[in-house]
Amino acid sequence: MKSLIKKNQPKAQASCCAPATDIKVAQCCAKQSKVVAGCHD
């Protein structure tokens, strides 16, 4: 397995022990999908 993840982030195994907020949910994904018109596609 060759990881494609370059940024440091909590491993899934660790996150089950750590506070759930370790999994950061930002808005970039939603924003990435938001365009001025045509988001319906």
Next chain:
Amino acid sequence: MQLSKHNILTQIHGDDRWLLVNVLSGQADILPANDGARLARGEITDPDALAAKGYLVFADEEARRYRQAYLDFIAARDTDEVQLFYVPSYACNFGCSYCYQDEYAPAPSGDGAAVLDAFFRYVDDTFGDRAKYVTLFGGEPLLPNPSTRRTVESVVRETAARGVDLAIVTNGYWLESYVETLRKGRIREVQVTLDGPQPIHDARRMLKGGGGTFSRVVDGIDACLAAGLPVNLRSVLDRDNVAAFAELAHFAIDRGWTDNPNFKTQIGRNYELHHCQTERSRLYSRLELFQDIQRLIEADPEILRFHKPAFSISRFLFEHGELPPPLFDSCPACKTEWAFDYTGKIYSCTATVGKQDEVLGTFWPERQLNAADVAAWEERDVLAIAQCAGCSSQLACGGGCGSVAKNTCGRIDAADCRPVPSLLSLGTSIYGREALAAS
């Protein structure tokens, strides 16, 4: 332990290796051919490595992480920026071959100034404490008649006075004549459409009654960029014009647009929205379109200087070295998007605005909102859509478009699926070349 419900495993296009992605755990890996094939059969070859990355999980622990990620998504969306579309008219000077609004029967206009004033009062009262921006939409919002110019000047002035950005979706024909007006405002971007080089574009996006539009649109783009106004160039693609996409890309490159930081692009798929098109055979499915675009890029990588398709989350992965956060809902309607028109009506989004059976309420002459209809849009996400429950791609897809789902299935809470594994396969073949060469 068991394999995660959110593992997306796909063989990389043109390669014998596999891509394994898990949006919930935030992990993505390239697997050797044999390992990928075995995992595809459900065989677990290296449980420790898979468990360390959340590909192999305890079901209850994964369910906890899923719930928390959902709560975080909802909380973040509640503070996300809202896009408020305003349609000053459904009139348009173009007769595009694929117009989905051509069967609309616009109501006669009344007191446009009073309705616009009511719109901004509604925005102040309803979205006063939300981050937001306004988008002028149509029809064509930049027609040359005096009343339209007065409306645009008002919108530019009122948005700027509130410190709110303004975007404009225009066909671009009269754009150059509006640049000085727009420069007075807080213009986030001007979206203009070119469907190809001149002969292709003019055959698809012609004036009503005939006549080419390409040169005027190009002049409008040049004028915007010269004035420092951001331009978002959209190309609506189907089988009739996709082959000319490379030529359009080189036109933009040669004109210097792609070197301008204020220039960006997007692809719009020509698709069935509200009624039958005359030539359905020219329409692509999402996958077919991006299969052909991938082929075009392989043949001419310079296209990427003009446009970098997302291929689901693959561009994000290779550009950022991480995955985007879980997407529990890709439909912004009634959450981070609303649409309003000059008749005083309220709609959920750009796909529904102007459709009489999609009216959710009014902001003029009186305010009224159908709470049950709004709730149906608000509640749509991958947890509410039954088909999403067992889908490993749900957190990359987000359930798709509610309007398309309603048109296809008759219900908002139905899935409009994105072909995520196939798009990831295609995207990795384009954006993952360096990683593939090194592994």
